Amino acid sequence: MExxxxxxxxxxxxxHGDLRAALLDSALALLDxxxxxxxxxxxxxxxxxxxxxxxxxxxxxKETLLAALATRGYTELGERLAEAAPGDDPGAEIVAMAxxxxxxxxxxxxxxxxMFGQSCSTHPDAIAASDAAMAFVADRxxxxxxxxxxxxxxxxxxxxxxxxxxxxxxERLGARTRAEADALVETVVRTMLGTGLExxxxxxxxx
Amino acid sequence: MExxxxxxxxxxxxxHGDLRAALLDSALALLDxxxxxxxxxxxxxxxxxxxxxxxxxxxxxKETLLAALATRGYTELGERLAEAAPGDDPGAEIVAMAxxxxxxxxxxxxxxxxMFGQSCSTHPDAIAASDAAMAFVADRxxxxxxxxxxxxxxxxxxxxxxxxxxxxxxERLGARTRAEADALVETVVRTMLGTGLExxxxxxxxx
DNA sequence: CATTCAATGTGGTCATTGTACACATCGATG
DNA sequence: CATCGATGTGTACAATGACCACATTGAATG
Numbered sequence: 174m175e176x177x178x179x180x181x182x183x184x185x186x187x188x189h190g191d192l193r194a195a196l197l198d199s200a201l202a203l204l205d206x207x208x209x210x211x212x213x214x215x216x217x218x219x220x221x222x223x224x225x226x227x228x229x230x231x232x233x234x235k236e237t238l239l240a241a242l243a244t245r246g247y248t249e250l251g252e253r254l255a256e257a258a259p260g261d262d263p264g265a266e267i268v269a270m271a272x273x274x275x276x277x278x279x280x281x282x283x284x285x286x287x288m289f290g291q292s293c294s295t296h297p298d299a300i301a302a303s304d305a306a307m308a309f310v311a312d313r314x315x316x317x318x319x320x321x322x323x324x325x326x327x328x329x330x331x332x333x334x335x336x337x338x339x340x341x342x343x344e345r346l347g348a349r350t351r352a353e354a355d356a357l358v359e360t361v362v363r364t365m366l367g368t369g370l371e372x373x374x375x376x377x378x379x380x
Numbered sequence: 381m382e383x384x385x386x387x388x389x390x391x392x393x394x395x396h397g398d399l400r401a402a403l404l405d406s407a408l409a410l411l412d413x414x415x416x417x418x419x420x421x422x423x424x425x426x427x428x429x430x431x432x433x434x435x436x437x438x439x440x441x442k443e444t445l446l447a448a449l450a451t452r453g454y455t456e457l458g459e460r461l462a463e464a465a466p467g468d469d470p471g472a473e474i475v476a477m478a479x480x481x482x483x484x485x486x487x488x489x490x491x492x493x494x495m496f497g498q499s500c501s502t503h504p505d506a507i508a509a510s511d512a513a514m515a516f517v518a519d520r521x522x523x524x525x526x527x528x529x530x531x532x533x534x535x536x537x538x539x540x541x542x543x544x545x546x547x548x549x550x551e552r553l554g555a556r557t558r559a560e561a562d563a564l565v566e567t568v569v570r571t572m573l574g575t576g577l578e579x580x581x582x583x584x585x586x587x
Numbered sequence: 588c589a590t591t592c593a594a595t596g597t598g599g600t601c602a603t604t605g606t607a608c609a610c611a612t613c614g615a616t617g
Numbered sequence: 618c619a620t621c622g623a624t625g626t627g628t629a630c631a632a633t634g635a636c637c638a639c640a641t642t643g644a645a646t647g
Contacts, residue, residue, distance in 0.1 A: 188613060188624060208498050210417055213604060224626050226606080231624090235605065286498060291415050294550040303552075325571035328553060328564070332543025333536060333572065340539060343501040345510075357535070364532035365540065365572050395595060395642060420633060431597050433635080438595090442634065 193231040195221045200242050204283030209290060212283070214238065239287055240296035246284040247302030250277050254309055263317030264363055270310060271334045271362045272355045278338035279354060285342065289335060307331060333365060334358075400438040402428045407449050411490030416497055419490070421445065446494055447503035453491040454509035457484050461516055470524030471570055477517060478541045478569045479562045485545035486561060492549065496542060514538060540572060541565075 189195060199220035203212055214235040215225045232238035257273040258266050278285040293299045311327045318326050340346050341354050348354040396402060406427035410419055421442040422432045439445035464480040465473050485492040500506045518534045525533050547553050548561050555561040 192624080210498065214606090215604065225604090226627080227625050229606075289546060289550075291417065291493060291550070294552070300552075322571050325568045328544070328547070329540060329568040329572040332547060332568070333540045334543070335546060336539025336542035337535070339496060339542060340535070343496075343498070345501070345507075346535060361532045361536040361539070364529050365536040399595080421635090422633065432633090433598080434596050436635075 189221070189223060189227075192221065192223060192227060196228055196231060196238060197242050197245060200238060201281070201284060204242070204287060205281055206283070208283055209239070209287045212239075236292050237296070240293045240299050242284060243288045243290075243293035243296070243299045244302040246281065246288045247299065247306050250274065250288075251302070251306035251309055253277055254306060258313055264366060266313060266317065267330060267366065268359045268362050270313065271330070271337070271358050274334045275338050275341060275354060275358050276351065278342055279351065282342050285338060289339075329365075330362075333362065337361060396428070396430060396434075399428065399430060399434060403435055403438060403445060404449050404452060407445060408452075408488070408491060411449070411494060412488055413490070415490055416446065416494040419446075443499050444503070447500045447506050449491060450495045450497075450500035450503070450506045451509040453488065453495045454506065454513050457481065457495075458509070458513035458516055460484055461513060465520055471573060473520060473524065474537060474573065475566045475569050477520065478537070478544070479565050481541045482545050482548060482561060482565050483558065485549055486558065489549050492545060496546075536572075537569075540569065544568060 196217055200212065200217045203216055203220055207216075214228055217238070218225050218228055221227075228238060232241065253273050253276075254270055257269045259269060287293055288299070288303070294303075307327070310331065311323070314327050314330065315323050337346075337358055341348060341357075346354075346357060348357050403424055407419065407424045410423055410427055414423075421435055424445070425432050425435050428434075435445060439448065460480050460483075461477055464476045466476060494500055495506070495510070501510075514534070517538065518530070521534050521537065522530050544553075544565055548555060548564075553561075553564060555564050
């Protein structure tokens, strides 16, 4: 019933100490290299220095381990979002959160793909963690948006940021540095939230 | 050097006739049931009624077959987008395209996940097909947007729609019917493209 | 028509993977 | 020290992706 505080290797050789957390660390390290589809449970075990079956003492199966990692990902993303958000104007606050989320995706490509992949969106814990992160964003949006638009804005911004992250991860937007990516995110978010289209009643100056 | 025109089964038992296309059909059928990560090449071969190795005569490896399917998916999505777009006002045209894309995702969940998954975004053909679809959207947007904002709007709308599709596929938005999903897409897209945020110089009526 | 040949499908094989089962080892508790 | 539950190991098996050599075919060639 003791609480383990170490994370890598505590035991005297046979027992690991905190394999449960170490497996997540190993999976994280490998995921950010290989991508979620290619990651094998055995590779995670190897990275952690244990036998292929050791993980099964802590996670029911591979999917459960990955879901746990996705849950951790959502939690960390939520923490980063909470630290961001220096709001001069509403737009700046939204932009800051968008950049924070995109930066997280760029920092942890594998985990991000895992988080928004199929299998993990089924797992209750992951869903709960995702909802928590979304709830935080919802609060921030509620502070700057008209009540009628809050829900649509939340969905829209969340979707927009996810789409941007995906495209940036796939290198489809030509942004090579983090600064370029952030600048692009700011431009796109501001364009989408500002007056993006010429109004029908105005003059449509596009040729 | 002949061109095969049949698609399902032509051969006299041993040779299939057009296995290349039939494999795509089988993969499509299985993908929309099982999801891209779980789909095995052998299952595709079984579904097509051939031996596990037959696919290797037509596709270098599993990833190549899936990339071909993703390419086909982008092409079909592009065709659907071309059929859509009845533009009363600019917003309606964008909304129509957004709904078309989301409907495609809902019609073919597996293929959609494949298209926006990692491995296929690396394949040249898939990238080309994706670029073609995006180019079509870009044209439509160029017709209704100020030149300065075209690029950001394209990226933003594409991202927004992709995010919406993902969330809808994961059943995170509570839309159960196609009509509900379309209505939600319309609301979100219009909210995002309209004046979504209270301007700082205006009064922020949110409580 | 018989031969030949390249395209296409089959069977055999191997390493890797996910996972189940039985066994080994450890730390705490009596 | 003996015991026991928690945790890690080893063995085992089916499924998979992919490679090889071989079989079968239809079409071009004589």
